[in-house]
Amino acid sequence: MVHWSAEEKQLIASVWSKVNVEECGAEALARLLIVYPWTQRFFASFGNLSSPTAILGNPMVRAHGRKVLTSFGEAVKNLDNIKATYSKLSELHCEKLHVDPENFRLLGDILIIVLASHFARDFTPACQFAWQKLVSVVAHALARKYH
Amino acid sequence: MVLSGNDKSNVKGVFSKIGGHAEEYGAETLERMFCTYPQTKTYFPHFDLQHGSAQVKAHGKKVAGALIEAANHIDDIAGALSKLSDLHAQKLRVDPVNFKLLGQCFLVVVAIHHPSVLTPEVHASLDKFLCAVGNVLTAKYR
Numbered sequence: 001m002v003h004w005s006a007e008e009k010q011l012i013a014s015v016w017s018k019v020n021v022e023e024c025g026a027e028a029l030a031r032l033l034i035v036y037p038w039t040q041r042f043f044a045s046f047g048n049l050s051s052p053t054a055i056l057g058n059p060m061v062r063a064h065g066r067k068v069l070t071s072f073g074e075a076v077k078n079l080d081n082i083k084a085t086y087s088k089l090s091e092l093h094c095e096k097l098h099v100d101p102e103n104f105r106l107l108g109d110i111l112i113i114v115l116a117s118h119f120a121r122d123f124t125p126a127c128q129f130a131w132q133k134l135v136s137v138v139a140h141a142l143a144r145k146y147h
Numbered sequence: 148m149v150l151s152g153n154d155k156s157n158v159k160g161v162f163s164k165i166g167g168h169a170e171e172y173g174a175e176t177l178e179r180m181f182c183t184y185p186q187t188k189t190y191f192p193h194f195d196l197q198h199g200s201a202q203v204k205a206h207g208k209k210v211a212g213a214l215i216e217a218a219n220h221i222d223d224i225a226g227a228l229s230k231l232s233d234l235h236a237q238k239l240r241v242d243p244v245n246f247k248l249l250g251q252c253f254l255v256v257v258a259i260h261h262p263s264v265l266t267p268e269v270h271a272s273l274d275k276f277l278c279a280v281g282n283v284l285t286a287k288y289r
Contacts, residue, residue, distance in 0.1 A: 109251055113258045116259045125179045
């Protein structure tokens, strides 16, 4: 089980309380598809992903980004039980979606950059540490049921 | 992975906007890296790594200087960083995984100080550039 210090929990909760899940989620997913274009392989049904502008404006990308970040919120709410929280989603990503877990790490790194750009100096090194730890734990939990 | 014409001009654009802050950002990048990825501290047992350390500031300046040099010679990063590449292969032998960690922290620092500069396209170009620099620095490892 992951150990979270009181400070880490506080830093995570404090940032999360100010996150616009719809905007941040959309931006994070769009940046993933733009910065690491091979990740588009999972979204062939999303329509026009032909340019950064197309990706940023794509309503399916926005909606899915919001869905992904909303799910991330479950980890924030259940820091002491992230493994169980993502058990079913892990099975889904393996068995139905066939997503290489490396992609969870890539999205986590992108999310950190999106948070940094929104929170600027408030995204202190201690904050970055706590959030980098969180995205790493989430990625690990999502990969846990792979077989 | 190849840097396109657009990538090159995006990267040069970032460094021109960063301007005189590059050294300061180098230090902040290192500080964030040591904080976020404590295993990176193992390469600096001889440093004072506390916040505000003069050694970290000086080293940050060196790191920033190398990135600027690479950006200024973006058509031949391998040539520009050849001596640094030798140094990393023969003496420093920093595990290749750590260049990605440094790169991530540099992106965070740019995002914090210049969020409007780091559009998704520029983010992509800068990420590619940082990868290219890491590749050059580890190219002679074996």
